[in-house]
Amino acid sequence: MKLSGGFSSDPDLRRIGIHPDFWYPVALSANLKKGRTLPVVFAGDPIVVVRTESGSVFALEDRCAHRQLPLHLGVVKGDQLQCNYHGWCYSSTGRLARIPYLADGGKMPEAARCVRSYPCREAFGLLFIFPGNPDLADKTEFPSIPEWSSPEYRTMYFERTLKCHYTFMHENLMDMNHQFLHRSLMGGIQPVMLNYRTGPNWTEAQYKFEGGKQHVGADFLVMGGKSDQSAIERDYELMTIRTNYPHQELTVLRAHSDVPAIRLWASYVPLDADQRTNRSFGILMVRRPKTPLILSLAWPVIRYFAQSVFEQDRLAVEAEQRAWDEQGEDWNAEVSPVLLELRKVLSRCGVPLDTEPSAAASNDRPPSMLRGDASRGQSSG
Numbered sequence: 001m002k003l004s005g006g007f008s009s010d011p012d013l014r015r016i017g018i019h020p021d022f023w024y025p026v027a028l029s030a031n032l033k034k035g036r037t038l039p040v041v042f043a044g045d046p047i048v049v050v051r052t053e054s055g056s057v058f059a060l061e062d063r064c065a066h067r068q069l070p071l072h073l074g075v076v077k078g079d080q081l082q083c084n085y086h087g088w089c090y091s092s093t094g095r096l097a098r099i100p101y102l103a104d105g106g107k108m109p110e111a112a113r114c115v116r117s118y119p120c121r122e123a124f125g126l127l128f129i130f131p132g133n134p135d136l137a138d139k140t141e142f143p144s145i146p147e148w149s150s151p152e153y154r155t156m157y158f159e160r161t162l163k164c165h166y167t168f169m170h171e172n173l174m175d176m177n178h179q180f181l182h183r184s185l186m187g188g189i190q191p192v193m194l195n196y197r198t199g200p201n202w203t204e205a206q207y208k209f210e211g212g213k214q215h216v217g218a219d220f221l222v223m224g225g226k227s228d229q230s231a232i233e234r235d236y237e238l239m240t241i242r243t244n245y246p247h248q249e250l251t252v253l254r255a256h257s258d259v260p261a262i263r264l265w266a267s268y269v270p271l272d273a274d275q276r277t278n279r280s281f282g283i284l285m286v287r288r289p290k291t292p293l294i295l296s297l298a299w300p301v302i303r304y305f306a307q308s309v310f311e312q313d314r315l316a317v318e319a320e321q322r323a324w325d326e327q328g329e330d331w332n333a334e335v336s337p338v339l340l341e342l343r344k345v346l347s348r349c350g351v352p353l354d355t356e357p358s359a360a361a362s363n364d365r366p367p368s369m370l371r372g373d374a375s376r377g378q379s380s381g
């Protein structure tokens with residue numbers, strides 16, 4: 001029985017599915033060796049990512065067209081994937097290339113001769129797939145992370161499964177007002193929001209931090225070393241957090257510098273069809289100081305600090321999801337203006353997870369994307 005009402009949003013943000021017509025990371029490149037397969041999942045759809053003997057990658061539906069055996073159990077043969085059961089061989093496009101025990105390939109309808117293939121790319125040490133309309137893959141902007149290839153930065157990866165809707169992750173990072181949660185790690189640091197901006201598919205907030213007695217977090221934030229770029233007037237560290245749908249970025253500029261000391265690129269990829277769990281990927285890039293040894297010594301401490309912060313955030317976002325599960329709807333009583341704007345962006349850019357008419361989102365989507373939405377709605381269960 002409800003004892004108190006919530007501020008339910010319309011539509012309920014946790015019933016908004018992530019839009020499939022974007023590039024999403026599904027695994028770390030390092031986890032897929034040559035000649036091996038890797039099972040991944042996107043919003044309930046099982047997918048196998050394959051690295052051929054020559055090192056290229058492709059992604060297929062993880063079910064054999066014959067008797068539905070997961071293809072990730074199969075064998076990579078040259079540029080093909082051979083099912084582990086009867087040995088049917090698939091090319092990188094998902095077309096059946098060979099049935100080893102039938103000279104003529106057998107008689108079957110054309111549609112049964114292939115499995116779905118997903119556009120697949122490797123970049124920034126991650127494997128990406130395009131789960132939506134494949135015709136849109138080449139026309140859709142691929143994530144840009146210029147610091148990743150710069151020798152000026154050292155890179156650290158994070159990959160975690162969280163039991164919560166991906167939108168909780170966006171809200172959590174954008175919301176610097178929850179530093180109280182991290183008080184054991186960050187002491188009395190207080191974020192002050194300077195401004196926020198929003199657009200059709202993005203929201204951005206800028207914060208400066210005013211220190212308390214402990215400066216553990218702030219010390220990490222200035223780890224990038226003194227910038228050799230022309231100094232600018234700002235005499236405080238500036239943190240910018242931006243959701244650029246569907247991904248998220250955090251940038252820290254030191255005082256008097258316009259060169260990022262820290263960059264974080266993050267993406268939260270739904271795992272189950274209800275999208276109540278996600279695989280979170282993060283690339284943390286820290287600018288190398290003039291004395292490289294400082295960063296080498298600090299690296300394990302930075303990792304420990306980042307992981308500890310992340311686990312505190314996990315406590316919060318997974319509890320939020322459990323509350324949603326128990327209450328059956330979003331009782332979120334958000335008051336932060338930037339979070340309210342972010343929620344609108346996430347709602348507007350996503351797709352309805354259910355067929356209830358009230359869950360209409362996507363008002364501003366181009367017709368081609370709406371067509372992709374419809375087909376997605378039928379196939380994602």
Ligand code: FES
Pocket residue numbers: 064065066067068069083084085086087088
């Ligand atoms: S189930 Fe894959 S070849 Fe038979």
Ligand SMILES: [Fe+2]
Pocket residue numbers: 172178181182309312313
């Ligand atoms: Fe946090």
